[in-house]
Amino acid sequence: MTDAPLTEDELHAYADGALPSDRIAAVESYLASNPDAAARVAEWRALTSAIRERWGAVADEPIPERLLIENVVMRASGLRRKVAFAATIALMIGAAAGWFARDYFSAANDQQMARALADAAIEAHRLYINEVRHPIEVRADEAHLLPWLSRRVGSPVRAPDLGAEGLKLLGGRLLPGSRGPTALIMYEGTGGERVTITATRAPRENQTAFKWRASGEFGALAWFESGLAFVVAGPAERERLDRIARRVYAAYEVAPDRR
Amino acid sequence: MTAVRRGLEPLIPALRRFARALSRDAETADDLVQDTLVRALRAEHLFHGGDLRTWLFTILLNLDRNRRRGLSRRPTLAVIEDVDPAGPPASDGTGRDIARGLALLPAEQREVLLLVTLEGMSYREAADVQGVPIGTVMSRLSRARSTLRAHIEGERPQLRSVP
Numbered sequence: 001m002t003d004a005p006l007t008e009d010e011l012h013a014y015a016d017g018a019l020p021s022d023r024i025a026a027v028e029s030y031l032a033s034n035p036d037a038a039a040r041v042a043e044w045r046a047l048t049s050a051i052r053e054r055w056g057a058v059a060d061e062p063i064p065e066r067l068l069i070e071n072v073v074m075r076a077s078g079l080r081r082k083v084a085f086a087a088t089i090a091l092m093i094g095a096a097a098g099w100f101a102r103d104y105f106s107a108a109n110d111q112q113m114a115r116a117l118a119d120a121a122i123e124a125h126r127l128y129i130n131e132v133r134h135p136i137e138v139r140a141d142e143a144h145l146l147p148w149l150s151r152r153v154g155s156p157v158r159a160p161d162l163g164a165e166g167l168k169l170l171g172g173r174l175l176p177g178s179r180g181p182t183a184l185i186m187y188e189g190t191g192g193e194r195v196t197i198t199a200t201r202a203p204r205e206n207q208t209a210f211k212w213r214a215s216g217e218f219g220a221l222a223w224f225e226s227g228l229a230f231v232v233a234g235p236a237e238r239e240r241l242d243r244i245a246r247r248v249y250a251a252y253e254v255a256p257d258r259r
Numbered sequence: 260m261t262a263v264r265r266g267l268e269p270l271i272p273a274l275r276r277f278a279r280a281l282s283r284d285a286e287t288a289d290d291l292v293q294d295t296l297v298r299a300l301r302a303e304h305l306f307h308g309g310d311l312r313t314w315l316f317t318i319l320l321n322l323d324r325n326r327r328r329g330l331s332r333r334p335t336l337a338v339i340e341d342v343d344p345a346g347p348p349a350s351d352g353t354g355r356d357i358a359r360g361l362a363l364l365p366a367e368q369r370e371v372l373l374l375v376t377l378e379g380m381s382y383r384e385a386a387d388v389q390g391v392p393i394g395t396v397m398s399r400l401s402r403a404r405s406t407l408r409a410h411i412e413g414e415r416p417q418l419r420s421v422p
Binding site: 008009012013016018040043044047048050051052054055056058059060061063064066067069072073075076077 | 268271272275276280289292293297300301357361372375376381382397400401407408411
């Protein structure tokens with residue numbers, strides 16, 4: 001035992017079982033003659049036990065599917081390939097309409113952010129699809145459409161081929177957004193229905209599953225990927241929009257960097 | 260499978276436990292763990308030896324801070340109900356008091372206390388996770404314990420000893 005004066009830190013270390021062995025006797029004899037300090041140490045230990053009792057069992061729960069290592073690995077490698085793609089989707093929202101400029105990203109969690117973004121996209125969709133003459137700023141046949149949107153959004157923006165869903169690319173538009181410009185791309189179907197894809201920068205590198213929102217005749221799927229927020233909006237047919245959103249994903253996976 | 264992948268798997272239960280105590284919401288906690296694992300895998304080329312556990316807890320704390328920053332911008336959404344169904348029944352006062360008491364602590368103090376008590380980390384490891392000197396860990400730990408002591412005494416005049 002050494003005779004160095006006792007410190008508060010040593011009492012904590014003693015309570016945590018972290019005290020060097022050559023100091024244990026000194027601390028114990030101090031505690032024996034200082035009941036107040038002994039009571040404090042006992043309470044700290046009781047607190048530790050209570051914390052372990054309260055949450056310790058979480059480590060024994062079965063691990064949820066999404067946290068199994070195979071699934072996490074798959075997710076991590078898939079994301080890397082998707083980085084570029086996401087931006088592809090950018091869309092258009094009414095240039096004059098500033099509503100995308102509201103700060104959706106201050107929402108408490110990704111679910112709320114996704115919902116807010118989807119609602120905004122539905123609103124924009126409603127506004128622009130009825131625009132017969134100027135639904136878009138730059139037509140699909142103008143070569144600078146995608147380079148222009150990509151440059152303004154700050155990530156490669158792509159327009160996947162949605163011919164299999166009966167959709168033809170009309171063109172794109174740039175909208176104001178709280179994190180910088182939002183790209184909007186518009187498609188038109190054989191029945192005259194329109195589908196829009198928007199892409200904008202998200203504040204964090206979150207990833208989420210597709211979140212579905214519907215409002216009247218329109219629906220939207222929103223997701224976050226690699227620092228970007230995407231929304232596909234169109235007629236409220238969940239299955240079709242789901243297929244479209246997946247096509248956007250897939251298109252990106254096979255050609256990550258092609259523009 | 261790389262060394263990082265092999266090393267991650269056995270750490271998942273502890274990450275879940277820590278995240279649950281930190282966020283007090285099972286869904287939020289697993290979201291944090293998932294984001295932590297994905298991030299670690301995507302950055303595994305940046306991990307050159309060292310302590311994998313410390314590194315993962317550091318990532319998790321950073322993500323949690325981002326999450327809380329998001330919450331604080333929206334005060335109306337910041338109310339976190341204690342709805343964890345895995346907790347002990349309310350009739351047993353201890354668990355609830357602990358959870359409520361922890362919620363009163365500044366985040367850095369809550370983090371240190373949980374790293375040391377729940378996760379059994381050494382002060383050195385806790386300091387590495389938080390990226391602060393050991394002295395800072397000690398003072399955070401000390402303040403956390405005296406705040407909780409006062410809180411528990413306030414709620415229950417006689418502190419029951421926990422077996």
